[in-house]
Amino acid sequence: EKEELIEEWQPEPLVPPVPKDHPALNYNIVSGPPTHIITVNGKECINFASFNFLGLLDNEKVKTAAQTSLKKYGVGTCGPRGFYGTFDVHLELEERLAKFMRTEEAIIYSYGFATIASAIPAYSKRGDIVFVDEAACFAIQKGLQASRSNIKLFKHNDMADLERLLKEQETEDQKNPRKARVTRRFIVVEGLYMNTGDICPLPELIKLKYKYKVRIFLEESLSFGVLGEHGRGITEHFGINIDDIDLISANMENSLASIGGFCCGRSFIIDHQRLSGQGYCFSASLPPLLAAAAIEALNIMEDNPGIFQTLRAKCERIHKALQG
Amino acid sequence: MANPNAVCNGHLHHHHHQKQNNLLKSGIYKKNGITKGMKKNGVSNGTLYKKTFIEHFEQAPMYVAVLTFLGFGVGTVFGYLRDFMRAWGLEKRHIAAEREQQKDFVPLYQDFENFYTRNLYMRIRDNWNRPICSVPGPQFDLMERVTDDYNWTFRFTGRIIKNVINMGSYNYLGFAETDVNALKTVTIELQKYGTGICSTRQEMGTLDKHVELEKLVAKFLGVEDAMVFGMGFATNSMNIPALVGKGCLILSDELNHTSLVLGARLSGATIRIFKHNNMQSLEKLLRDAIIYGQPRSHRAWRKIIILVEGIYSMEGSIVRLPEIVSLKKKYKAYLYLDEAHSIGAVGASGRGVVEYFGMNPDDVDVLMGTFTKSFGAAGGYIAGKKDLVDFLRTHSHSAVYATSMCPAVAEQIIRAMKCLMGQDGTTQGLQRVRQLGKNTRYFRRRLHEMGFIIYGNDDSPVVPLLLYMPGKIGAFARRMLEKNIGVVVVGFPATPITESRARFCVSAAHTREMLDTVLNALDELGDFLQLKYSRYSKASHPELYEETRLELED
Numbered sequence: 001e002k003e004e005l006i007e008e009w010q011p012e013p014l015v016p017p018v019p020k021d022h023p024a025l026n027y028n029i030v031s032g033p034p035t036h037i038i039t040v041n042g043k044e045c046i047n048f049a050s051f052n053f054l055g056l057l058d059n060e061k062v063k064t065a066a067q068t069s070l071k072k073y074g075v076g077t078c079g080p081r082g083f084y085g086t087f088d089v090h091l092e093l094e095e096r097l098a099k100f101m102r103t104e105e106a107i108i109y110s111y112g113f114a115t116i117a118s119a120i121p122a123y124s125k126r127g128d129i130v131f132v133d134e135a136a137c138f139a140i141q142k143g144l145q146a147s148r149s150n151i152k153l154f155k156h157n158d159m160a161d162l163e164r165l166l167k168e169q170e171t172e173d174q175k176n177p178r179k180a181r182v183t184r185r186f187i188v189v190e191g192l193y194m195n196t197g198d199i200c201p202l203p204e205l206i207k208l209k210y211k212y213k214v215r216i217f218l219e220e221s222l223s224f225g226v227l228g229e230h231g232r233g234i235t236e237h238f239g240i241n242i243d244d245i246d247l248i249s250a251n252m253e254n255s256l257a258s259i260g261g262f263c264c265g266r267s268f269i270i271d272h273q274r275l276s277g278q279g280y281c282f283s284a285s286l287p288p289l290l291a292a293a294a295i296e297a298l299n300i301m302e303d304n305p306g307i308f309q310t311l312r313a314k315c316e317r318i319h320k321a322l323q324g
Numbered sequence: 325m326a327n328p329n330a331v332c333n334g335h336l337h338h339h340h341h342q343k344q345n346n347l348l349k350s351g352i353y354k355k356n357g358i359t360k361g362m363k364k365n366g367v368s369n370g371t372l373y374k375k376t377f378i379e380h381f382e383q384a385p386m387y388v389a390v391l392t393f394l395g396f397g398v399g400t401v402f403g404y405l406r407d408f409m410r411a412w413g414l415e416k417r418h419i420a421a422e423r424e425q426q427k428d429f430v431p432l433y434q435d436f437e438n439f440y441t442r443n444l445y446m447r448i449r450d451n452w453n454r455p456i457c458s459v460p461g462p463q464f465d466l467m468e469r470v471t472d473d474y475n476w477t478f479r480f481t482g483r484i485i486k487n488v489i490n491m492g493s494y495n496y497l498g499f500a501e502t503d504v505n506a507l508k509t510v511t512i513e514l515q516k517y518g519t520g521i522c523s524t525r526q527e528m529g530t531l532d533k534h535v536e537l538e539k540l541v542a543k544f545l546g547v548e549d550a551m552v553f554g555m556g557f558a559t560n561s562m563n564i565p566a567l568v569g570k571g572c573l574i575l576s577d578e579l580n581h582t583s584l585v586l587g588a589r590l591s592g593a594t595i596r597i598f599k600h601n602n603m604q605s606l607e608k609l610l611r612d613a614i615i616y617g618q619p620r621s622h623r624a625w626r627k628i629i630i631l632v633e634g635i636y637s638m639e640g641s642i643v644r645l646p647e648i649v650s651l652k653k654k655y656k657a658y659l660y661l662d663e664a665h666s667i668g669a670v671g672a673s674g675r676g677v678v679e680y681f682g683m684n685p686d687d688v689d690v691l692m693g694t695f696t697k698s699f700g701a702a703g704g705y706i707a708g709k710k711d712l713v714d715f716l717r718t719h720s721h722s723a724v725y726a727t728s729m730c731p732a733v734a735e736q737i738i739r740a741m742k743c744l745m746g747q748d749g750t751t752q753g754l755q756r757v758r759q760l761g762k763n764t765r766y767f768r769r770r771l772h773e774m775g776f777i778i779y780g781n782d783d784s785p786v787v788p789l790l791l792y793m794p795g796k797i798g799a800f801a802r803r804m805l806e807k808n809i810g811v812v813v814v815g816f817p818a819t820p821i822t823e824s825r826a827r828f829c830v831s832a833a834h835t836r837e838m839l840d841t842v843l844n845a846l847d848e849l850g851d852f853l854q855l856k857y858s859r860y861s862k863a864s865h866p867e868l869y870e871e872t873r874l875e876l877e878d
Binding site: 002005006009010011012015027028029030031032033034035038040047049050051052056057058059062063066067070071072073074075076077078079081082083084085086087088090091110111112113114117123137138139142145146180181182183184185210213214215243253254256257258259266268269272274275278279282283284286287289290293 | 421422423425426428429430431432433434441445452453454455456457458459460461464467490492493494495499500501502504507510511514515516517518519520521522523525526527528529530531532535554555556557558561562567581582583586589590611614615624625626627628655656657658694695696697699700701702711712715716717721722724725726727730732733736810812
């Protein structure tokens, strides 16, 4: 009888069939470098689609730095950070990023998506509570899913809604103080939201942080190198002390025209990820030519603070023109 | 051919293991070495294996286990003592502390979670994260690093230790090189495309380089189509959720890599674990799953998928692919094979475990692998039938949200693959694969002769050497560095707590002299630290062993 059951069972096909004219199947193939003038499917177009905010993709100095690094180190690192995959370029990049952002320490990941998706589960475990904006990007959602914590969504950029949720949590805590003493609480927000293009109201968040004793994780992928007088992101934009934010995570794939991501903050917090960040410990490190390119891009950012003003002026012009 | 059996039995060194009989860690079986397959593994699947499948998992004598536990016990006692002294202020706190303003927040880390890190890991921390400053080829340059306060902080003296033999990097075919000729095309592409992409695959991120690379990967593996991603870890964690969901069953091996475990968890399917490489356990799980269905509703499962790896990086064992494929066909499950370590490293022409066992790549539903290990680049791929890859192009999280691969890195993979396939006009690719095979077999044979306990299959370039005791982990790695050899040691939590090991990665770029240097150093160190636990050392009759080896080779 059991044999019959085995014979009869039919699984679903491994993948459902996809219609042949699905748009994603017919990619736009870009030939040549994806810079401001981009050749898509053979046609030359002006590129308004890549996240090349500072225009560093075809910068000669960045390319030269990458070439020198290629000659010295080859392409890949052939190992995770713990097993001879740490190069002096990685250490240098971490120091430079920490100095640039004026924090104690920084840690580098080899892929932008993996940065926030590994950082959140390293701190927030099952039973902890995370307050997240509704419009959080996909990487944050995956990080939250991997962490198995309780997730509470608040309306996009709505501080009143967040305060309501925090108050509810407080009343819950008073019912069970012993549990409340060990449940960690976090707020995860983005500096510049990928899905809506808004900036989060950071000063109010800081006030809420100290009032309700929650820690803030800030995801600055789009705002790093864009907001702020010197490009340091939303903390500089609002003039907030960077130590007030527990963890800043960003990826280097937008403004820095490289690949990878980094987290920066106080050593107390960042050092933990060196042993428990899954995308850090169990994955090969960033190829040194990309790290050298990022260092060179940082140099350019530090030497020419004028580019941020130019970027802002252009943004305002386009917004005004589009809004009529 | 009758003689090899007699000599073989006299020599106690052939460990033909079958986990199937669950007598895994308790000794040896004397089996026929070379017959045409009938009595190979004692089961009727003997005809599936075309060559001998020899794996070793010897267990150490009892006194070793006792001493290991004793070592950990002493470490724990001292750990509690130190914590007590720190709490009472008798000893300085070395780790960073929370901010003054945030002292009344809920503590970020539980004290006990970090107990192991603070007290046991800190003592031997200098053996990991060693920074290097040259290409990770067969030899590299290490930056000298000293500590003034017992590993709490490190300081670089500025000196560089040159030409340390590299037994730690995953450089199986030796493609991590800086030879100007080899990297010519990579240099050109880097100049042309720059370093970044700043876009995802479905937006402006698909370059013509990616299309070229995908076609090449599909041709290399002998499948219909392939898709490449920017990071190997992310390939697993973002594509398994696209393939399975709620209502599906995942059967995953005990020792699967974190990326596979994370992908399985993120998918929301039910996960069941079978014992490492144990076909009986897997079959039982399959039967139970089909007969009893989902846990509460007893409805039939939507899909069953088996997750295995080609070579397991901590054990050095190779998956039993023929048996799994026959099981999969019988029970109509799907197979996901992660060839992170085995692509390029095993197989007659470097095409992975599928070629190693002489099987058809169509039998495996999803072939996944990474380019970090054998190709000296970064990134991952998934290959298989065209329907599968089309589906992934549209539904994979990575295609929609994550950046695509850097074009210079893609070019490195293209040139390495062309070299392997022989398309660049030389036989260098095949030479590398053969050299790797020779190096692997030589290295393993010598280590067995010396009497160390080595895990894993005879053909896998990952060689774990068992150390067991926590004190020896630190001693081994430091002494090897003094002799100018860089090794990787692993302990808990990557391995079971009593089985800490040193892991060697043999590379095609290692010359015979380098391997001999390493082996001599291991010999000396093995005697000094008493690491030669194996009870079946062959050192007593080396000349007889040589003879049988010649006879046994067809």
